[in-house]
Amino acid sequence: MTILLPQALRYPIELPEVTPTAAVPWDTIPSPAFVLDESRLRRNLALISQVQSHSGARIIVAFKGFSMFSTFPVMREYGISGATASSLNEALLARQEMRGEVHVYAPAYSEGEFPQILELANHLSFNSFSQWERFRPQVMAARQAGKHVQIGIRINPEYAEVETDLYNPAGPHSRLGVTRANFRPDLLDGVDGLHFHTLCESDAGALERTLEVVERNFGDYLPQMKWVNMGGGHLMTRQGYDTDRLIELVIAFRARWNLDVILEPGSAFGWQTGWLVSTVLDVVENGKRTALLDVSVSAHMPDVLEMPYRPGVLGAGLPGELGHDYLLGGTTCLAGDVIDEYAFDHALQVGERVIFDDMIHYTMVKTSFFNGVKHPDIGIWHADGTYELVREFGYDQFRAKLS
Ligand SMILES: Cc1ncc(COP(=O)(O)O)c(C=O)c1O
Incomplete structure (x- = not known):
């Protein structure tokens, strides 16, 4: 292991070296091909797993951005064993190929697919209180029958750090997440956590500013929660990302509210791999x-x-x-x-x-x-x-x- 990040880090991160691109004999690789570089993936996984252990956050992979399942055995070596799925198909892939914790969030669930999604999920987040009300009886019945499933509500902090409209879930009239005005404290019985996702290829400063808004607008409800899922968009594997700041933000948030933190990046796993x-x-x-x-x-x-x-x-x-x-x-x-x-x-x-x-990230899946x-x-x-x-x-x- 070679230390590539500055020694001055309060939480030093050790990273393995990667294969220089000049060392890859491109002409011998049949074309066309998506080629994942194992050493670059290992570098990302080493970083993510150290952020996970320093911060105490649970870091799971967002399949929508990276779901190359032939690499899951390598991911498990680094303690990455959970996935977040955005559909029944991704939830099935998580159960069959990742074989760890299955988190599911989709903007809306259909009556036809929900029972199977519920069966597969360990964590299930709803995008609206109307969906939660619709499927709550099924969730409660499953819990009564012994199923352990944690329920989350996605909130929309209405604070945008992302400038590209296509990737901005907190923009005007966004359909993603419940705004403060539409929040229903009366429907929180059975809800374990809050979920927000507003970042995209962002740095730790963007998370810090977002957390201030989340705590200001939804802080009333945090004491009754067991966890907060801070979504994806944390590009911790990009050179220059301030991992110290991320780790400290998570540690402080966990201590302040006495709850678990989940991060579900996709890009950070496949970044430059x-x-x-x-x-x-x-x-x-x-x-x-x-x-x-x-x-x-x-x-x-x-x-x-x-x-x-x-x-x-x-x-x-x-x-x-x-x-x-x-x-x-x-x-x-x-x-x-x-x-x-x-x-x-x-x-x-x-x-x-x-x-x-x-x-690799997002390209292969699309x-x-x-x-x-x-x-x-x-x-x-x-x-x-x-x-x-x-x-x-x-x-x-x-x-x-x-x-
Ligand atoms: C709800 C949710 N979680 C996680 C992610 C992963 O984000 P990223 O790949 O930018 O880290 C996304 C991406 O769109 C998302 O919508």
């Missing part, structure tokens, strides 16, 4: 040169279009920087299936690899078979320098979601 490997299939010219790749921005990196953002490409720079500029385009017929313009230090050749960086284009493999670059092809996708998987 791997790549999308692609190959140049053709180069076309129409005022600008476009390299056509064997991946699609629309089908394989939809956040690039939704957010939008410019993904990193290994060895590439900004247009004009390195002498050879290319738009990088995908293989679907969508005119906008174009990633951005990048500069390379040489003319791209057909068959050459183009590697997109940080393509892919589709649009146009029937080949879905990238999923593989792991192991810490011992070997490549494991975990899953390939073919016609059967494409056909399975059609009828």
Whole structure:
């Protein structure tokens, strides 16, 4: 173990070293493929597990952001054994593959799925008091029959730290969580905890400011709670994140209110843990040169279009920087299936690899078979320098979601 974070930390975090990207023999990895780097995942898990033990928070993984279940045995090595699911399918995955505590929160549950969700859940949070009232009889009956299930209500602190509307759960007219004005203290019988989620790729300062608002607006109800789930968005594995501040905030909050704290990040687990490997299939010219790749921005990196953002490409720079500029385009017929313009230090050749960086969290879980284009493999670059092809996708998987 090498200490990479400053020694001056009050809660020192020891991190293992990671494989340099230059050491990965990209040409030997079949393309296209999402490649998770085991050493980078271990680095994140080492950090998260130390934050967990220093702070006393329970840190579970949000499946919506990271649910690569072939890595769950590694996650368990670091004491990460709980997951938060946003649907029946994710709850089933949590039970079957994670085999730890199953937390569930969804903006609304359906009558059809609720009984199964209730059976699977250890913690179940409701987005509104109307949903809690609707399903309360089932919860109470299950408890009477011996089922241990903790119930939470998601609150909306109406305090936003996130500027992108698409990712701001505390924006105007948000449907996510109960506002102070709509809070129903009369319906708290049977409720064990409060849940809030308002952050996205945020630092500890954002959590501190949010907690001040939560305590000011919902502090009246905290003494009757057993736990508070502070949601996700805590990007503790990003370089420069103030882990000391997070740890101290959690310790102080737990002491102030005498309750348990749960954090459920997704991005922090998969942050900077791997790549999308692609190959140049053709180069076309129409005022600008476009390299056509064997991946699609629309089908394989939809956040690039939704957010939008410019993904990193290994060895590439900004247009004009390195002498050879290319738009990088995908293989679907969508005119906008174009990633951005990048500069390379040489003319791209057909068959050459183009590697997109940080393509694990949220990217892998959002892919589709649009146009029937080949879905990238999923593989792991192991810490011992070997490549494991975990899953390939073919016609059967494409056909399975059609009828
Ligand atoms: C309720 C809830 N919890 C946790 C998360 C995970 O957040 P992140 O991946 O930003 O850490 C999300 C993300 O949308 C969420 O909606």
